[in-house]
Amino acid sequence: MSVQENHQLSGDFDKVRDDIMAILKMKDYDDGSIGPVLVRLAWHSSGTYCKETDTGGSNGAGMRYESEGGDPANAGLQHARTFLEPIKEKHPWITYADLWTLAGCVAIKAMGGPDVPWKAGRSDFADESLNPPRGRLPDGAQAADHLRHIFYRMGFNDQEIVALSGAHNLGRCHTDRSGFDGAWVVQPTRFSNQYYKLLMKLDWQKKKLSNESAEKGASWQWVAQAPGADEDEPPLMMLPTDHSLIEDDSFRPWVEKYAEDRDAFFKDFSAVFAKLVELGVYRGEDGIARFSHLEKGKYDS
Ligand code: ZEM
Structure with missing residues (x-):
């Protein structure tokens, strides 16, 4: 067993959380916070999961490799990974797979969102042979x-x-x-249910995007004045x-509900984000996650 596996559950996660909190504010980056891009990193590392084949998901941290990290769907997430590098250096016992998912949960809370239950134990692939194919993230x-x-492929329902x-x-x-342009809400570093309120309330119009955007597959988007x-x-x-x-x-009824009921949204978001970062993460009796159901059998014997 490697040194990393020995320590990856007994490390001081509260210190890691504090260190993530300490780097969130960044004056010259976007709207002054790296929180949003950290949330996207957690999501994209998890959102490759396929329940039929039981492949993909956050376990493995496959985005360290070109086949996943260089996927155009993950454009920009190299910044998020680079921002977290000093934290990995300071706490080398934590796996990237744990660090990336934990950072998303810490960022959500720090930006005013709900507590998201998070569990350690993810492992990092030793190479990219177990990486999921490209094309699994939404367009x-x-x-x-x-x-x-x-x-549905990940196992989620409409709500x-x-x-x-x-x-x-x-x-x-x-x-x-991505080719798309702009923010969804006026305060994009504050977690709230504004997104649903604005979806319901504003007069959204289709707007054609530039040729540069169209080349990335983003030919138009909806816009409205705040x-x-x-x-x-x-x-x-x-x-x-x-x-x-x-x-x-x-x-639509769920958009209406979340626009009206902030607490219901916070509660449901917490549950669903916790589920997202757990997709495909199967821990053995020692608390360490195995790679895919096939590998799991191999490790357990
Ligand atoms: Zn997003 N997302 N996403 N997303 N996302 C972007 C940005 C962010 C979709 C999508 O195409 C895009 C979820 C679901 C979906 C975040 C979190 C989550 C961007 C802009 C696009 C195009 C990327 C860019 O240009 O930098 C689609 C189609 C989705 C299907 C429903 C889910 C689920 C998320 C988390 C739970 C976040 C936080 C961002 C902002 C990133 C940033 O850099 O500011």
Whole structure:
């Protein structure tokens, strides 16, 4: 057993949490916080899970390798990984797979969101042979049927899809990453249910995007001026997938509920984000996660 495996459960996770908290504010980065991009890192490391084949998910930290890290769907997340590197250096016993998921949970809480239960024990792949194939993460240019295809594969239902989408209260789109442009809410470093309120309330219009964006698969998005904003301020935005939540008869009631009931959203978001970062993480009796159900059998014997 490696040194890493011996210590990865007994390390001081409270110290790691404190060190993550201490790097969240960054004046010159986006809206002054790296919290949103850390949340996206946790999500994209987990969102490759497929329940049929029991592959993908946060265990393994496959994004360290080109096949996953270089996926255009993960554009920009190299920044998140680099921001966390000093923390890994200071606490070398923590695995990347644990650090990336923990950082997302810490960031959610620090930005005013709910406590998300988090458990240690993920391991890091020794090479990229167990990495999931590309193409498992959602494409914002699509609509409700695509969201179902992607999130049902992970084992989520319609309510959970709408709750997870509320993460778009945080952060922004970057033309040089996804091709989409702008933030969903006025205060994108504050966790709230504004995303749902704005989806319901504003007069969203389709806007064509630049050729540079179109080349990344983002040919248009929804835009609306924030309430009370000057005309020269950049508008708020919604992805086609975000807006599809209010066009769909099964998704829409959940948008309405979360717009009206902040506490219900916080509670449901906490549960669903905790479920997300646990996908495909199977711990043995020693508390250390195995790689895939096949490998699990091998390790347990
Ligand atoms: Zn996102 N997301 N996402 N998301 N996401 C972006 C940014 C962020 C979709 C999507 O295409 C995009 C979830 C679900 C879905 C965050 C969290 C979560 C961006 C902008 C796109 C295009 C990337 C860029 O240009 O930098 C789609 C289609 C989703 C399907 C529902 C879920 C689930 C999330 C967490 C629970 C966050 C925090 C960001 C902001 C990142 C940042 O850098 O500010």
